[in-house]
Amino acid sequence: MYPSRFGYESPKTVEEAVALLDASGGEAKVLAGGQSLVPMLRLRFAAPEMLIDINGIEGLRYHRVDADGTIRIGALCRHEDLEEDDAVAKAVPTIAAAAPLVADPIVRTRGTFVGSVCHADPQGDWAATMTALGGHIVAQGPKGKRDIPIADFVIGPFQNTLAFNEIAVEAVIPAPKGVRIGNYLKLERRVGDFATASVAVALDMVGDTVADAGIALAGVGGRTINANAAASELIGKKLTAENIASVAAAVAAVAEPRTDHRGSADYKRQIVKTFVERILTGLLSTSQKAA
Amino acid sequence: MTSLYDEVQAAPGEGVPTRRVTIKVNGADRTVDVEPRLLLAHLLRQGLKLTGTHTGCDTSNCGACTILFEGRPIKSCTMLAVQADGHSIETVEGMATASELHPIQEGFKEEHGLQCGFCTPGMMMAAKALLDKNDNPTEDEVRWALSGNLCRCTGYQNIVKSVLWAAEKMRAESK
Numbered sequence: 001m002y003p004s005r006f007g008y009e010s011p012k013t014v015e016e017a018v019a020l021l022d023a024s025g026g027e028a029k030v031l032a033g034g035q036s037l038v039p040m041l042r043l044r045f046a047a048p049e050m051l052i053d054i055n056g057i058e059g060l061r062y063h064r065v066d067a068d069g070t071i072r073i074g075a076l077c078r079h080e081d082l083e084e085d086d087a088v089a090k091a092v093p094t095i096a097a098a099a100p101l102v103a104d105p106i107v108r109t110r111g112t113f114v115g116s117v118c119h120a121d122p123q124g125d126w127a128a129t130m131t132a133l134g135g136h137i138v139a140q141g142p143k144g145k146r147d148i149p150i151a152d153f154v155i156g157p158f159q160n161t162l163a164f165n166e167i168a169v170e171a172v173i174p175a176p177k178g179v180r181i182g183n184y185l186k187l188e189r190r191v192g193d194f195a196t197a198s199v200a201v202a203l204d205m206v207g208d209t210v211a212d213a214g215i216a217l218a219g220v221g222g223r224t225i226n227a228n229a230a231a232s233e234l235i236g237k238k239l240t241a242e243n244i245a246s247v248a249a250a251v252a253a254v255a256e257p258r259t260d261h262r263g264s265a266d267y268k269r270q271i272v273k274t275f276v277e278r279i280l281t282g283l284l285s286t287s288q289k290a291a
Numbered sequence: 292m293t294s295l296y297d298e299v300q301a302a303p304g305e306g307v308p309t310r311r312v313t314i315k316v317n318g319a320d321r322t323v324d325v326e327p328r329l330l331l332a333h334l335l336r337q338g339l340k341l342t343g344t345h346t347g348c349d350t351s352n353c354g355a356c357t358i359l360f361e362g363r364p365i366k367s368c369t370m371l372a373v374q375a376d377g378h379s380i381e382t383v384e385g386m387a388t389a390s391e392l393h394p395i396q397e398g399f400k401e402e403h404g405l406q407c408g409f410c411t412p413g414m415m416m417a418a419k420a421l422l423d424k425n426d427n428p429t430e431d432e433v434r435w436a437l438s439g440n441l442c443r444c445t446g447y448q449n450i451v452k453s454v455l456w457a458a459e460k461m462r463a464e465s466k
Contacts, residue, residue, distance in 0.1 A: 001349050002328060002329075002330060002333065003328040003330075004328070005307070005326070005327075005328055006327060006328060007308065007327065008310065008327030008371070008373055010373075010376075031371075031374075034369060034370060034371075034374075035351060035369055038330075038351070038368075038369045038370065038371070039349070039350050039351050039369060041328070042330070042349055042368075043349060043350070051327065051371075053371075053373075053374060055374060080363075103439075104354070104438055104439030105364070105417075105435065105436055105438060105439050106354055106357055106364045106365060106366055106417060106439035106440070107351060107366065107369075107439060109360075109363040109364055109365055110365050110366075110369070110370070191438035191439065192352060192438070192439060
């Protein structure tokens with residue numbers, strides 16, 4: 001298949017792109033990596049009047065750790081940029097673990113982190129990762145920039161809270177309280193398939209005490225599942241076999257899996273529980289070795 | 292019967308808005324007027340008659356259309372032709388010279404890395420992207436690099452052998 005007809009602009013600045021979006025009155029879509037959008041155009045799930053290609057805008061392909069520990073990921077940072085052994089991957093182990101599991105190696109050369117969060121696919125690895133990490137998205141519109149906390153950004157399947165004339169220019173992950181640890185596990189039948197279940201865990205540790213905890217799930221519901229409330233049981237405590245088991249059960253309880261050809265709802269819930277336990281037990285044993 | 296792929300012509304109809312783009316294809320600049328909705332894979336196949344790039348699926352799954360875009364592998368069915376304006380791309384036609392196969396092509400021949408051959412151009416371009424970065428990959432690294440490319444015939448075993456064969460040959464040649 002091929003897409004329906006659309007206009008195409010390739011602005012050179014974010015301001016120009018925002019002006020084009022504003023003038024479109026809501027009929028334009030931003031094209032970044034295009035690894036979800038172009039297939040959607042081809043299948044005609046999307047038929048915008050105009051595509052605004054931001055790939056020609058200089059200065060959006062970056063990812064860095066600021067001096068204060070804040071992580072910033074620009075709108076054109078590709079998945080593969082985060083796969084390399086670099087500062088961001090070291091600072092955010094959950095990102096380092098998820099990056100090689102996004103789609104397949106060829107899609108990862110084009111697809112973008114920020115675009116994936118915006119797409120808000122219930123299967124999306126980065127929307128779940130960001131939800132566990134608790135960062136925010138910087139949106140730029142005609143009146144300037146605003147920060148949208150991730151919990152208020154990804155609000156449903158394929159739904160974010162950008163206004164029609166705003167572009168998500170950056171994802172920001174705050175500096176950790178102490179040392180950030182975490183992991184990401186995904187069960188898929190083959191590379192590039194939809195996940196049977198994915199679990200993102202991010203913990204901030206002060207000594208051996210959990211200072212902050214985030215858990216989110218992908219593939220086990222009609223939206224990205226925010227399990228941060230269940231994870232908060234760990235805050236202020238040391239990880240133990242008992243509280244790991246309790247959190248794993250609580251996280252599995254908030255999953256909303258459906259039975260399909262990838263497995264029954266019960267099976268997927270069991271995978272979530274097992275993955276949460278496996279990740280937290282792994283983090284506990286690593287931190288014990290480090291101590 | 293007209294196939295679907297023939298319907299959006301690389302040469303657009305009268306009155307259809309187009310953009311003029313110049314793309315360096317296998318080292319030579321090609322300038323064409325394209326409709327924005329034309330996919331790069333379709334421009335290559337229909338407009339430029341480079342039919343070595345195959346299109347196998349509608350969902351960015353199969354990787355048969357893999358080409359190199361600025362040296363990195365991409366799925367050309369998931370990029371618009373207009374997006375390649377001003378960029379350099381490499382297709383399977385750019386691999387061999389008039390007299391000599393590329394070592395990766397030789398590898399596929401020597402190790403029987405294909406049966407029906409449909410996935411082969413994409414496999415070879417993905418392999419080239421790997422070997423350009425890593426001239427001595429392990430079997431696992433080869434399998435990982437090819438994990439975005441589907442083959443329905445071989446079971447992958449001989450494809451992996453082919454790439455390892457090519458890597459060895461390329462290392463020997465560069466000495």
